[in-house]
Amino acid sequence: MSDASDAPARTDAGPRLPVPVAALTGLLGLLAALAAGHLVAAFVGPTASPYLAVGNSAIDLTPVEVKDWAVQTFGTYDKVVLLGGMALVMVLVSVVAGLLSRRSALPGTIVITLFGLVGGVAVYTRPDLGQLALVAPLVSLGAGLAAFRWLHALGLRNVSAPQGHVPATQDADTASLSADTASPRRRFLVGASGVAVGAGVLGLGGQLIGRSRSAQGSRAALGTLEVAEKAPPLPPGADFAKAGTPTFITPNKDFYRVDTALVVPQVRAEDWSLRVHGMVDNELVLDYDDIRGRPLVERTITMCCVSNEVGGPYISTANFIGIELAGVLEQAGVRQGAQQLFSTSVDGWTCGTPVEAALDRERGALLAIGMNGEPLPLEHGFPVRMVVPGLYGYVSATKWLTDIEITTWDARRAYWLDRSWAREAPIKTQSRIDSPQGFEKVPAGNVTVAGIAWAQTIGIEKVEVRLDDGPWREAELSTSVNEDTWRMWRLELDPAPGQHRVTTRATDKSGYTQTGERQGTIPDGATGRHTVLFEVT
Ligand SMILES: Nc1nc2c(c(=O)[nH]1)N[C@H]1C(S)=C(S)[C@@H](COP(=O)(O)O)O[C@H]1N2
Ligand SMILES: [Mo]
Secondary structure, three states: OOOHHHOOOOOOOOOOOOHHHHHHHHHHHHHHHHHHHHHHHHHHOHHHOHHHHHHHHHHHHOOHHHHHHHHHHHHHHHHHHHHHHHHHHHHHHHHHHHHHOOOOOHHHHHHHHHHHHHHHHHHHOOOOOOHHHHHHHHHHHHHHHHHHHHHHHHHHHHHHOOHHHOOOOOOHHHHOOOHHHHHHHHHHHHHHHHHHHHHHHHHHHHHHHHHHOOHHHHHHOOOOOOEEEOOOOOOOOOOOHHHOOOOOOOOHHHOOOOOOOOOOOOOOHHHOEEEEEEOEOOOEEEEHHHHHOOOEEEEEEEEEOOOOOOOOOOEEEEEEEEEEHHHHHHHHOEOOOOOEEEEEEOOOOEEEEEHHHHHOOOOOOEEEEEEOOEEOOHHHOOOOEEEOOOEOHHHOOOOOEEEEEEEOOOOOOOHHHHHOOOOOOEOOOEEEEEEOOOOEEEOOOOEEEEEEEEOOOOOEEEEEEEEOOOOEEEOEEOOOOOOOOOEEEEEEEOOOOEEEEEEEEEEEOOOOEOOOOOEOOOOOOOEOOOEEEEEEO
16 A cells, blocks of 8 residues: 555654644634534523533632632623633643644544533533533534544645655655645645634524524513602702712613623523412412513612622612512411522522511512613613612522522522621621722812712711821711612812821711721621822822
């Protein structure tokens, strides 16, 4: 046989792929795998896209300290950073897999299969996906292996074909450049471009199909919500936005967002239902029209995240529209001995809320379907979420709500309880300075210090401000809206030129004054006083 691969003088080696060809082969295998998985995921559930599933699992497995650090450091960009980092690692591993496979396709095949297994396990362990979702990583693995092995074979043929005729040029890199290799070489290039374009088409197709099947259309079709009991209009002077505080109502697009979902769960209103069960007399199943059909109430509520550091941004206020949660629970008939509302979102996140808080008509917890006059935005829990005034979001504000089990604390443990956060988490009385900002240079003369304070369900009694080590001075408060929302404050100072330090403390209507003792956010919310350094020039 005079087959090229049996060419003489190649005892230890055999044909080798040139470095760029090997790297490209690995990379294109990865692309094909990701694109095919993404397309299938558009049909079986967006989070089944192996890349996203791995990212989601990474989030759930991340130690709480690291997660807290990521939120503090990258803010809302923490997910972008995670996805970007994962992409980088994948590209590097796939290129290395290609480079390890310059002779035989085996090492690359092993690496791709391992990749596929990781994706499969990640999808399999997602609480929001059924068995069918495993099709996505399987197809992904198949496409990745097929593309890689096919390109690898094409590449090797390119290298080995002319070798018999050119024994002098043993080096594969130069062999691949010689003139009579043109045809196999072209075949490799055409194959490689084909895989690249095919991956692009599949990936884009997955993206488009996924979007068309999304909840956005369902939300748009809902129109405006008919509210029976509107929130009282804001009184004049409810905020000091001109002095640098936020506006009283946070526009939806600016409302802080905190959740564990890497892709926003897509639930269409028409597909949604809520099951209320457990320690109740009558199990209930409500659909979207059941909720929308009841008289809707609107409440102005300030929500806050337990991860908010002293002076932090994770606090916002909206007019939430919905029905009273207490009414639903009364209809179900909560039994004696029930302790928590264990609620679950469509993506499997869970939350434990004290039954007393949920049943308390005066507190006024909502099953909310609207926010600032619109149906809930997708990222804030469309179609239905919980909102309970006075409790940090992780124990009260389940988005994409789908199940409420009335149970005991011992029977069920919510998501963050297993990650070192506390069971009971009422929002702590706090205040924040918004102006001047840290290290701001302000011109000499009068300086208005302004900010926000909050003590949901209790109300703010006063806010005091201290310049350097001077006396505490009482600030002017904005017009009160209700006890469940923030209150703005401002005070004019006349500091001498130079460096200054301004500190604030709030006192709530129970008489409690915000402590100066610093505590981190874990386990039940930060304490301490916000201090800002600024300079008068
Ligand atoms: N499904 C789901 N709901 C969730 C969360 C989550 O991770 N998943 N996070 C909670 C937390 S920690 C907070 S602070 C609030 C934030 O709600 P927002 O993003 O609408 O501001 O949602 C709560 N509801
Ligand atoms: Mo939170």
